[in-house]
Amino acid sequence: xxxxxxxxxxxxxxxxxxxxxxxxxxxxxxxxxxxxxxxxxxxxxxxxxxxxxxxxxxxxxxxxxxxxxxxxxxxxxxxxxxxxxxxxxxxxxxxxxxxxxxxxxxxxxxxxxxxxxxxxxxxxxxxxxxxxxxxxxxxxxxxxxxxxxxxxxxxxxxxxxxxxxxxxxxxxxxxxxxxxxxxxxxxxxxxxxxxxxxxxxxxxxxxxxxxxxxxxxxxxxxx
Amino acid sequence: xxxxxxxxxxxxxxxxxxxxxxxxxxxxxxxxxxxxxxxxxxxxxxxxxxxxxxxxxxxxxxxxxxxxxxxxxxxxxxxxxxxxxxxxxxxxxxxxxxxxxxxxxxxxxxxxxxxxxxxxxxxxxxxxxxxxxxxxxxxxxxxxxxxxxxxxxxxxxxxxxxxxxxxxxxxxxxxxxxxxxxxxxxxxxxxxxxxxxxxxxxxxxxxxxxxxxxxxxxxxxxx
DNA sequence: GCAAAAGTGTTTCACATACACCCATGT
DNA sequence: ACATGGGTGTATGTGAAACACTTTTGC
Numbered sequence: 001x002x003x004x005x006x007x008x009x010x011x012x013x014x015x016x017x018x019x020x021x022x023x024x025x026x027x028x029x030x031x032x033x034x035x036x037x038x039x040x041x042x043x044x045x046x047x048x049x050x051x052x053x054x055x056x057x058x059x060x061x062x063x064x065x066x067x068x069x070x071x072x073x074x075x076x077x078x079x080x081x082x083x084x085x086x087x088x089x090x091x092x093x094x095x096x097x098x099x100x101x102x103x104x105x106x107x108x109x110x111x112x113x114x115x116x117x118x119x120x121x122x123x124x125x126x127x128x129x130x131x132x133x134x135x136x137x138x139x140x141x142x143x144x145x146x147x148x149x150x151x152x153x154x155x156x157x158x159x160x161x162x163x164x165x166x167x168x169x170x171x172x173x174x175x176x177x178x179x180x181x182x183x184x185x186x187x188x189x190x191x192x193x194x195x196x197x198x199x200x201x202x203x204x205x206x207x208x209x210x211x212x213x214x215x216x217x218x219x220x221x222x223x
Numbered sequence: 224x225x226x227x228x229x230x231x232x233x234x235x236x237x238x239x240x241x242x243x244x245x246x247x248x249x250x251x252x253x254x255x256x257x258x259x260x261x262x263x264x265x266x267x268x269x270x271x272x273x274x275x276x277x278x279x280x281x282x283x284x285x286x287x288x289x290x291x292x293x294x295x296x297x298x299x300x301x302x303x304x305x306x307x308x309x310x311x312x313x314x315x316x317x318x319x320x321x322x323x324x325x326x327x328x329x330x331x332x333x334x335x336x337x338x339x340x341x342x343x344x345x346x347x348x349x350x351x352x353x354x355x356x357x358x359x360x361x362x363x364x365x366x367x368x369x370x371x372x373x374x375x376x377x378x379x380x381x382x383x384x385x386x387x388x389x390x391x392x393x394x395x396x397x398x399x400x401x402x403x404x405x406x407x408x409x410x411x412x413x414x415x416x417x418x419x420x421x422x423x424x425x426x427x428x429x430x431x432x433x434x435x436x437x438x439x440x441x442x443x444x445x446x
Numbered sequence: 447g448c449a450a451a452a453g454t455g456t457t458t459c460a461c462a463t464a465c466a467c468c469c470a471t472g473t
Numbered sequence: 474a475c476a477t478g479g480g481t482g483t484a485t486g487t488g489a490a491a492c493a494c495t496t497t498t499g500c
Binding site: 151152153169170173174188192193194195196197198 | 479
């Protein structure tokens, strides 16, 4: 039996939530699209394999990554029985873009508009999206997707694209700021409005201390 | 490489939260304590293997079970490399007790007072407890542990033993009842008090429809 | 009658929502 | 000046928490 990892890698470019896919350069199913993945080596854990693969792809360390679920249907891989441990990764797309390892033929797709995937990878993506929505409603997780400097309206756009709905800007801003997880910077982003919106950065210390605390980020849908 | 499943089985006897462990009847480490587990067969998924093992042990179908996490450290099993997919199961201890399959040498231990476990099973238990606390704060999950007839104070005892703290009985009762997940029965339990507490049962229809809704079961600790 | 646990009532407070309004600035 | 998006102020309502109180029953 083979053990593999597959990574559902989410990125945000300031507009839309994206998903990183690779076009397989090898058989079987060469040319088709799949998640970034690879086999777990005899001397490493699945966690280590996922970290290794992400590092090779991006050149970056310290990317947010979390085990999602293990997929083990006996016929999930058509060639040989392979169990796959799926991981979700969240990364700031700007940083990533510059370093994408070319060997992978990796492409960012809008989250709701990507090619068909091989094996059970679509199941994995669905589960990852579901879990992202779940977690982001309770934890300040989506900050992991933001660049080092960002505005509150940009962050709101990310939330709105994750939840496919619109939030009140005033309430959103207050809620985010009430966590005290952000530090206001002196300068403004003037690209998206005339008035300009202040930049913020994550207060890493507070963020690391509070990220697993329950915080209510998403408004209740009034039915 | 071998693929195994291990089950963290929680039970509630009306007083304390318990954990089911087995004394190994085979080498290696015969006589030591471990979680209930087994190997995944070539023609089954990990989910199916966990369900099969639990069924064999208990004789029961339809027990609540959920994949917890996959443990894959290369040296986690001292004999041969074995990756284990861990599952959490919640079951009504009264039902279970009667049917425990004797081959397993299974014993219920109080959750905070059990023997040392082999391999990384203690890690699994810790993670399962953590996840149980997390989920039960948001979902009516702990109802899975209750017998077919139970009182609100009994349920409160379960919550209190999961969270190691005491809740206000009035607020607890209102909160649970506000979910509309319980149906009041005509008779009372008079063993635990003179006045007696009404029995309730789960409204299965509503429960199945609402179990993944966000509900706030656990009072915020005021620091 | 009294003790003990079940269950109800009530006050208080925090906070989410909705939405009106003001602010800063590029054109 | 005015349109545009950023940001603040504020009224309203809901619901959690705290805790006093009533109810029921066995002894």
